[in-house]
Amino acid sequence: MRQTFSRLALTSLAAALLGLSAPAPALAQLSIEITGAGTNRMPIAVADFAGDGIVSQALTTVVRADLEHSGQFSLVDPGTAPLAETAPVSYPDWKTRGADALVTGSVTATPDGRYETRFLLYDVQKEAPLGGQAFISSSAQLRATAHRVSDFIYEKLTGVPGIFSTRIAYVVKSTGRYELQIADADGANAQTALASREPIISPTWSPDGTHLAYVSFEAKKPIVYVHSLATGRRHVAANFKGSNSAPAWSPDGKKLAVVLSKDGGSQMYLVNADGSGVTRLAHSSGIDTEPRFSPDGQWIYFTSDRGGSPQIYRIPAAGGDAERITFQGNYNVTPRISPDGKSMAYIARNDGRFQVALMDLATKQTQILTDSSRDESPSFAPNGRTIIYATEIGGRGVLATVSIDGSVKQTLSVQAADVREPAWGPFVK
């Protein structure tokens, strides 16, 4: 992936030297570095799929990278011979190689110029096939097909849905330029949804993955927009006198919780996603911000300094008294509830270091997941197994992921730019 980036950078340099104006967006590709692997990884062999060598190798390369990056699998050398899903499997051979699972498959060109991908997953220990799938795709969709294959394998072997087909949103800051970008969960296919000379913060996905709400400072003050990814069109969701910020979607996608200062202070309100019908959610004399709905829509978690220091509270979404959630330390902010509603990721300050923490909401037990010191903006993967967040390495903003047990760690960075404000998108329907 680094190589890909360098080549792109050189191309753009050449274009610049030739006096061509290179298109701004596509350059900033994220590159992944694995900084911590899981402890109990299942050994799996992904054979080269039969068919056109270049096409099938491109596909299986993506599948292997997906499985390895998940931290749940270690890759077993599959040998060089392509193996179709129709080929007989010699279980003893694969046991000897140390594989607990095996994937075989094929990619064949269809008469209309597309590709048919078929694969089968085997449990080597039980000597039994676990199932497979078939996809028809254009050559441009082959990478997405590979992610679908990985999703199937991951879910069959771990019991948890895979997130390889999901996307992430984030903000790239280079000199004098801010870009809201969308990329595949593995950092590939970065596209720019919005470019601005002024800051963009707090992107958040609509529950159906079709829109992003975010805060843009392009009008010299924070204004909340809702942006359609398919059309590139957007509308103002909150632009009242004062500041408008911290958008959060209701689980039904119809409303946004936002923070407005129009009536004094930073206070939470609900607006319809089209910007109509603003109503106040709560009253406090201090700061209330960073609202987030619980997945069942019953609660709104938020950050408030009403007790003297920033702490996390929750109120019933229908209105009612606030209940304090965090008590340890004097700076706990940015609550994010896991998709199953059972735990909360947030940022805690410990001895001057800002770190990703995870709280079991039933027991209130808390675990610090990172050893960095400038963590911000945690966001759960839709399967709840991984958290993406922003941090700093060598003075530069990067994204990082950590598994909820703290063992699997990766960083995603862009050369010569700061990356921040990650938001993990929902499952693709």
Added chain:
Amino acid sequence: MRKLLFAAAASLILAACGSQPPAPEQTGAKVTDTTQSAVQPGAQTQAVSPDQLDMTSLAALKDPRSILSKRSVFFDFNQYVIKDEYKPLLEAHARFLIANPKMKMLIQGNTDERGSREYNVALGQKRADAVKKTLLLLGVKEAQLESVSLGEEKPRNPGHDEAAWAENRRDDMLYSGEY
């Protein structure tokens, strides 16, 4: 806080009348005292300006000799209380806004880079609101003022040390046509 604001409003009234109590000519010590009160910042700009700079004219906003060319108020870490040293500055801007009721001011609150971006938007808002409240108490009309926050997003100093952070914990006052 409230007490300070009343004190600020009172010194504004004194400055507006231009009537410092006459200095009683007594001991040397007393003279020193009156000298100090004569140059108290709120009154100074009117009395001392060399060529009678009109403190209510638009030109004064950009004239480096005018206190009105100063537009920033700085804050301590995690604080949004306006320090006494900025009262004369805010009094001068209040006078200007009262004399120019069609002028509007955008107050932008800023924070240093530490902590949550959204919490810093709220903290910057508190800082901007503090200046707005002071100006309202000094008699400026609400319709002339808008307080907003830029959070940690627009640092004046891009550094990562205390000196940079202190520069970035700041309100900026912008007038119509400047934003």
